[in-house]
Amino acid sequence: MSKKTRDKDEVSRRDFLGIAAFGAAIVGSAGALAGSMRLVKADVYAEESKKFKIGTIENYPLGSVKKMDDKNVFIFSDENGLFAISAICTHLGCIVHQADFGFQCPCHGSQYSPDGNVIGGPAPRPLEWFDIQQEVDGTLFVDAAKTVPQGTKFLFA
Ligand code: FES
Structure with a gap:
């Protein structure tokens, strides 16, 4: 394997890790946002008429x-x-x-x-x-x- 090919592999590994970290950050942020929206919206259920x-x-x-x-x-x-x-x-x-x-x-x-x-x-x-x-x-x-x-x-x- 040439040095040039190895560098290319390392870059692509770095890119993969960067993309994975970015994706994890997006998923985590979306989860946190969904969780905070749930806090804002109260669980209110229509009560059956008596x-x-x-x-x-x-x-x-x-x-x-x-x-x-x-x-x-x-x-x-x-x-x-x-x-x-x-x-x-x-x-x-x-x-x-x-x-x-x-x-x-x-x-x-x-x-x-x-x-x-x-x-x-x-x-x-x-x-x-x-x-x-x-x-x-x-x-x-x-x-x-x-x-x-x-x-x-x-x-x-
Ligand atoms: S429920 Fe206790 S006396 Fe009626």
Whole structure:
């Protein structure tokens, strides 16, 4: 191998190392830029609406109780109107069921009165009451994101 050929090989090796270093720098910079863009853009996910339809007034005859199992809400109808009470225990979130005295949590024994006040067990707060509204077509819906004071009822027109 001549000296001239060896020099050519060394140059091309240097060129290769230079190109490799440059490529690594580009890839590294692109990764850092992508990472910093991720920091700027917050991970925000659209939250599922907590409003759900519950039918019309005709679905709730006086004195009826309907449990919306998939929503964990009880809908009651009395002489003053409709009201929605959460079935989610305020202790650790188990699902309460109706009992003679009101509601019973199967997990740690919390007991609630018919209007959701704590009457026993470790629950720290009453069951939540949710807003009930009516759309123009008569459809009722509960907004489980909107709590209302205990005793708030949707009044029949
Ligand atoms: S979750 Fe209901 S009493 Fe603990």
